Amino acid sequence: MGQDPLEEIRSPGARLKNRVKKLQVRSPPEEQDEEKESSGARLKNRVKKLSPPEEQGKEKESSGAHLKNRVKNCKSRSPPEEQGEESMMMASRSLQLFVLLVCSLTIITIECSEVEKQNPNLYNITKTVVHSAVSKGAVCLDGSPPAYYFDPGFGDGVDNWIVQISGGAWCVNVTDCIGRTKTNLGSSKYMDKLEFQGIHSKNKSANPDFYNWNKVILAYCDGGSFVGDVEYVDSATNLHFRGKRIFYAILEELLEKGLKNAKNALLAGGSAGGYPAVLYCDSFRDSLPSAARVKCLNDCGYFPHFKNPELEKNWHVRFSGVAELQGAAQSLPKSCTSKMKPELCLYSQNIQQDTKTPLFIFMSAYDNVETKYTFGDYMGGLVDGGKCSSSQNQSLIEMRSEFLNALPKGDNPKLRGVFVDSVHHHNSLLRRWIPETAINVNGQLHTKVFADWYFDRKYTYLIDETNELPLTNNARLIWQVDNTTGRVIYTA
Known part of the structure; x- marks a missing residue:
């Protein structure tokens, strides 16, 4: 990505x-x-x-x-x-x-x-390597042990947990996956400190509902959205496809760290991590106390399966490669693979209906990763520059229409909350969580909508129906830090 x-x-x-x-x-x-x-x-x-x-x-x-x-x-x-x-x-x-x-x-x-x-909005956390996972075969692409980043809660947040699954696209063939083994996306050897931000902010005024929770980010190093469970390892490549094992190995360690005593818990994932947040939502719920409030969040990872072959062709190549490498036919739920091809079960829309735990979806109808993978790299520049032709705009409108049709129905927002905007951006959980960068639809900020939904204050299913075409990403703010004052500042 x-x-x-x-x-x-x-x-x-x-x-x-x-x-x-x-x-x-x-x-x-x-x-x-x-x-x-x-x-x-x-x-x-x-x-x-x-x-x-x-x-x-x-x-x-x-x-x-x-x-x-x-x-x-x-x-x-x-x-x-x-x-x-x-x-x-x-x-x-x-x-x-x-x-x-x-x-x-x-x-x-x-x-x-x-x-x-x-800088409570932005701070570094050192990785925790799960060495015990190796004996279970739960390893990164290169065979190194998996890792996660943990920041303990404090005050009245010590029994509340956010567990976030990282994204980072997918490797779709052997060459692509081998390339990842030399990076943090394929090996824990290359994982450095990670900057926590957004919903992980410790700033009470900017993040009042989650600022003091236990915060965990699972490092993404399997290349396949944590779905792989392939025992065989080709000696010529030494590639391991064990994402499913990684998820459960880290979950087991977190339970021992105190997650098993959680009163409130959220399993979240962004981009390529959004799909496993749906896939493992019920398992996460089942591992925690029955009295706990447990919900899940897919942020910018609800990529639709397009019916239009022209819109779908690039996604088909991508997900077919992932499904084959990761052994999706064996590792994904039979409730899905018994009805359709394994690669189709990599779309959140095809597994969410079997998820019993409450799920919330953040997504732009014009997510910039979706436009990139659907049309090509060139489209992002055209959209942000407002230079799309009439035919290109028509293709974008069709993409939006198919995405909206892929969403869960809006008749039960308590079980399926939705917030869909039209800004050409990617990721609402981290980059846009504080007030200065939050997304506004019809006068409602996505941060407030989600917090109200999570804490059962108000259930919302909200889609921006006003803007048929993508909004130029004039709110794409980059965080910078004033070296003299240490204050976080924002620039377009």
Whole structure:
């Protein structure tokens, strides 16, 4: 699906580096060339500068050996009063070193706490690797153990959980999948820290209903929307298609972390992760206490099966490849595969009717990934630039019509909530969750509509019927961070 625009966001670590660089401007000129050195290397150079010239060539001596040689030299050439002065000089240097160390640690502590306080909407989480999953055969494409990202809840949110399944398109042939094994989409070896944002924001004013929940994001490394359960591994490629096993292995670990005691829980997924949020919705519900409120959310992953062959042809190639590689005929529900081809069971519309747990769907009728895969990369630029021809607009309208027909019926919004807008964008759960970026349809924000639906305050089935053509994505805001204040700012 291309590079996520949010990868342009500066991480807190990068912001910290900029803050420290600004502090160094106030240091002596000779110290300003040390920006690329580690804090340990800088500290070592500072100590060298405090020492007499004849001592600066002794870097490789241990501190004990160094002190011993100094004492011997003092005894051989200095009278007692000079030795006392030397001891005082050493004590003074030790005090300077101690003060420098304390100041450095204080600066780092203050900077880190400022990053956390100033940016509750955007923060980094380190991966948790599930090594125990390997013995169950639950591994990434390259055979490495799966991973997830976990941020514990706090306050009255300690018994509430958001479990989100990541997206990242699909690999549709062996060559494509091998390519993924060298990235975080096919191997946990390449997974770095992950920036939590959107519904994972800790900002109470921006995210009042979910800010203090336990937050989990399942890393996506199987290439097939977590559906694969193929035992055989070709020695020539060493590709493993085990997404289904990954989901259940991570779920088992989360249950032991406290998910089994949940009072409120949400299984969500975006893009390629939206489908498994539907597929495993009932299993997720069944693993939790019967008294718990448990619901599911498919965000920007409800891609329709088009009846028009011209609209469907690219999707058919894509999902046929996924179904064959991942062994979908064996791993997907028989309630679907007994009625249609396995690749058709990879469309959410063909499995949602068998899902008993309440499900909510976020989707743009003109999702920009849908337009890309349906028409080609060129269409996105035409739509955003408002340069579509009359025939292209007609094709877009037909795409919208088929998508709306694929949605669940609106007669029971308690069981099937829907929020459909017309903005040419992708993903409502992360990029647009805070008020400044929320989607508005008929005066209703998608964040408020979903929260009301989840907490049984109001059940909504809402479709933008006003705009027949896509809206230019003038609300496509990229988060940036002011390096001086640490504040999150927005630019179109």
